[in-house]
Amino acid sequence: MSKKKQKKTSTSGLSSPSKPSVPPRPHASNKPQYDRAALREDLVLGRFKSFDPDAEAREKQRAAEAAEAAAALAKKRAERLTFTRLITWWASKTIEARKANAPGGKKPQYADIKIPEHWPTPQIPREELQRVKGPRLSRTLYWWLTASKSTPASRTAPSRPPPKYPALQLSPEKPTSLAPLTTTQKAKRARGLYWIAGLGVWAMTSYGAYLYLQYSKAHRIYEQNEREYALGAKSRPEVDTLEVYEGISDRYDAGVRTSERFIGMPLLRRWMLWGLEGDVLEASAGTGRNNPYYNIGRISSITMVDNSPKMLEIAKSDFHKRYPSYGQIAFAAQDASEPISSPSGEGFDRVVQTMGLCSQKSPVDTLRNLERHCKPGGKILLLEHGRSHYAWLNSILDTYVLDHARSWGCFWNRDIGQLLRESGLVVTRISRFHLGTTWLIEASPRPRDAAQVRDETAQPGSLAGDRDCAVKGQPASGAAHATDASESPGGSTAS
Incomplete structure (x- = not known):
């Protein structure tokens, strides 16, 4: 055999047992897998790190916040458990x-609930209770859980947990009272x-002097005014409210x-309008300050009357914003002493003012x-304001x-009691507030037959809720619903 042929056969005989074998390549599982996506992310992150040196710090901060949130969630779940x-x-x-x-011979109320004879007392670490609820409550709960009187005598008391602050020397006995105050x-x-007492006296003295x-x-x-009026030196001024x-x-x-x-008027308004029902007339509706307190589910219709068209327009807009689906409402810009149209022509079940x-020319x-x-x-x-209990006020x-009348259209010194006596109303209840200046009145009409009521009341009106306010001097265009109390002239309310 030639040398060339021998060389060829020697190189091709790899499987010959006489030659040492090549060591095998390590298994794929022993070597990290090649992840193209991860490598790409590392490359992109490396590129951006050259432009933003704080990227790595922000990533660490986000990782720390995520770990903190997970730890807080686990802690909350453990506390709930x-x-x-x-x-x-x-x-x-x-x-x-x-x-x-339970008394003898009586069947237990919870017969289907089985309680073990020796129910294990939960052992909650004192440190955990102190951390969650505070030291005083934790001591109370720990004493209640471990030293309860219902614990059987045969059961040994649990061992005292190690102190949270071993360096502190606590008294072996719990103090029965607080330590006495020092002189300082x-x-x-x-x-x-x-x-505190001095400030209170100063405030009361200043207010009293004022x-x-x-x-x-x-x-x-x-x-001085009364003397000049009596001598004819000047005439009493009039204010067009x-x-x-x-x-x-x-x-x-x-x-x-x-x-x-500040003086609690919203509470008085709510109290007055609490039980409204049926057909309701609100005289002197003003800007609709009673609108928030209507229970429209119990009211059949509402008629609002006021002498000021501008204020009544504000009341109308506010009412439709609050109760957009309520259609049994009518507005009439007229004086409250003139005839008022009612839905049925027989009057109203409730009349509110x-x-x-204080602002009407003829209140009686x-x-x-x-x-x-x-x-x-x-x-x-009626919710009115007028003269007080005291002469100085x-x-x-x-x-x-x-x-006050020139600024707010309100004569706040009228004698409400005298006006009620002159009107002849049957007053059933009077409550007075704010040194007697605020009057909350409940009254009823004098007895009369139904025919007389029909003759005295106006003709029935159509309850067209979206109709404009009637012009002053013309009859009201619609019947009415709930009651409102702002202040307006003639038929307006004033505060």
């Missing part, structure tokens, strides 16, 4: 005590009480909202007209009545 176990144990102990205290602490506490000065000035001006309300209609709500909330007598005629339009057995509800009201 501990609380559930505690409630279950407490319920079982309560049932067991009721069964034990007593002086500091007394100084604080003196400051009232005294106002009363003296009011009394002097009032006597309609003109005032037309001028302040756009800013009226903003001007009285804060003061009404809020802060209206208005009350009598409201009585004529109220059905027999119906109710007349009435003197202040008398002095500044014209200034």
Whole structure:
């Protein structure tokens, strides 16, 4: 055989047992897999790291926040599980005590619930209780769970957990009372009480001095005016309340909202309108400050009347915003002492007026007209303000009545009790607030037959809720629903 052939056969004989074999390549499982997507992400991240050196720090921060959120979730779940176990144990102990205290011969109330003879007492670590609920509550719960009187005598008390702060030396006995105050602490506490008492006395003294000065000035001006009126030196001025309300209609709500909330007027309005039902007439509706308190589910129809068209337009807009699907509502811009159309022509079940007598030119005629339009057995509800229980406050009201009327269209010194007596209403209840200046009145019409009611009331009107307010001087175009109480002239309410 030639040398070339021998060389060829020697190179091709790899499987010959005489030659050492090549070591096998390691298995694929022993070597990390090639992940093209991960490699691409590393390359892209590396590129962006050259532009944004804080990218790696932000990634670490996001990873730390994710780990923190996961730890918080696990902790919350563990706390819920501990609380559930505690409630279950407490319920079982309560049932067991009721069964034990049940009188003889009586079947237990929870016969189908089986309680083990030796129910294990939950051992909650003291540190966990201190961390979750605080040290004082944790000590109480720990004592209740481990040293309860219901624990059988044969059961050994659990071992005391290790202290959370071993360096602190605690007293072996629990103190029965707080440590006595030192002299410095007593002086500091007394100084604080003196400051509080001093501020209170200063505030009351300042307010009393202010009232005294106002009363003296009011009394002097009032006597001077009365003397000049008696001598004919000057005539009593008149204020057109309609003109005032037309001028302040756009800013009226903003001007009285804060003061009404401060003295609790929304509560009185809600109290007055609580039981409205049937056909309701609201005289002196004003800007609709009673609209939020209507229970329209019990009211058949609402008629709102006011002497100021601008204020009544505001009340109409507010009502439709609050109750867009309620159609049994009518508005009439007229004086409350004129005839008012009702849905049935037989009057109204409830008649309401809020802060209206103070702004009307003839309040007695208005009350009598409201009585004529109220059905027999119906109710007349009034929320008014006027003279007080005290003469010094009435003197202040008398002095500044014209200034207040020019600003708000309200004569706040009228004697509401005298107006009720002159009108002849059957008053069933009177409540007075704010030193007697606020009157909450419930009255009813005098007895009369149904034929007389039909003759006195106006013709029935159509309840067209979307019709515009009637022009002053014309009859109301629709019947009415609930009651409202802002303040307007003539038929308006004033606060």
